[in-house]
Amino acid sequence: KAGVTQTPRYLIKTRGQQVTLSCSPISGHRSVSWYQQTPGQGLQFLFEYFSETQRNKGNFPGRFSGRQFSNSRSEMNVSTLELGDSALYLCASKEGNSIPGGYTFGSGTRLTVV
Amino acid sequence: QKEVEQDPGPLSVPEGAIVSLNCTYSNSAFQYFMWYRQYSRKGPELLMYTYSSGNKEDGRFTAQVDKSSKYISLFIRDSQPSDSATYLCAMSADSNTGKLIFGQGTTLQVKP
Numbered sequence: 001k002a003g004v005t006q007t008p009r010y011l012i013k014t015r016g017q018q019v020t021l022s023c024s025p026i027s028g029h030r031s032v033s034w035y036q037q038t039p040g041q042g043l044q045f046l047f048e049y050f051s052e053t054q055r056n057k058g059n060f061p062g063r064f065s066g067r068q069f070s071n072s073r074s075e076m077n078v079s080t081l082e083l084g085d086s087a088l089y090l091c092a093s094k095e096g097n098s099i100p101g102g103y104t105f106g107s108g109t110r111l112t113v114v
Numbered sequence: 115q116k117e118v119e120q121d122p123g124p125l126s127v128p129e130g131a132i133v134s135l136n137c138t139y140s141n142s143a144f145q146y147f148m149w150y151r152q153y154s155r156k157g158p159e160l161l162m163y164t165y166s167s168g169n170k171e172d173g174r175f176t177a178q179v180d181k182s183s184k185y186i187s188l189f190i191r192d193s194q195p196s197d198s199a200t201y202l203c204a205m206s207a208d209s210n211t212g213k214l215i216f217g218q219g220t221t222l223q224v225k226p
């Protein structure tokens with residue numbers, strides 16, 4: 001079956017702009033989580049959605065937001081971009097009741113802020 | 115101090131060597147422990163999952179958890195060049211959460 005699809009794969013934005021990243025989970029997966037990966041901080045949890053509800057949120061400023069649609073697809077938005085937002089943004093999905101580590105990750109969106 | 119500490123390496127070994135990768139953690143509430151492998155330009159993929167303390171073996175991979183020492187390990191036997199990747203440990207306190215706490219990742223290179 002198809003994996004987790006993230007679009008776009010690469011993105012270059014200017015400081016102050018906003019960006020929306022998209023994630024299509026594996027069919028049947030209702031839980032979607034987002035992570036930011038940088039060389040300095042590693043993988044950091046952004047937020048988790050389950051059945052259109054945000055179930056968990058990481059320690060990121062309010063400029064980072066997300067949502068999940070009824071078909072489980074998810075988007076994350078970053079407003080007023082800063083240079084430090086340059087990172088690989090990873091989306092992961094799993095079936096509702098699978099093990100905590102049962103997430104399948106997408107290949108990510110590489111965001112560069114200039 | 116980070117909740118999960120992992121030596122970023124890089125670690126370089128010859129083909130066929132036994133590789134030992136480790137993480138320490140500070141949060142005693144962690145009960146679920148995972149090892150992920152990440153190839154360049156790809157997302158992490160789950161290698162091993164362990165609940166609480168103990169060992170788990172899957173082919174050439176063995177995961178160990180010592181909750182008393184807050185220390186987890188991943189052993190790779192008969193390492194292959196295809197094992198060259200970044201290995202990430204991850205942990206969770208809650209069975210029903212998408213919030214995983216990751217280590218920094220260790221970059222492994224297996225030389226032919």
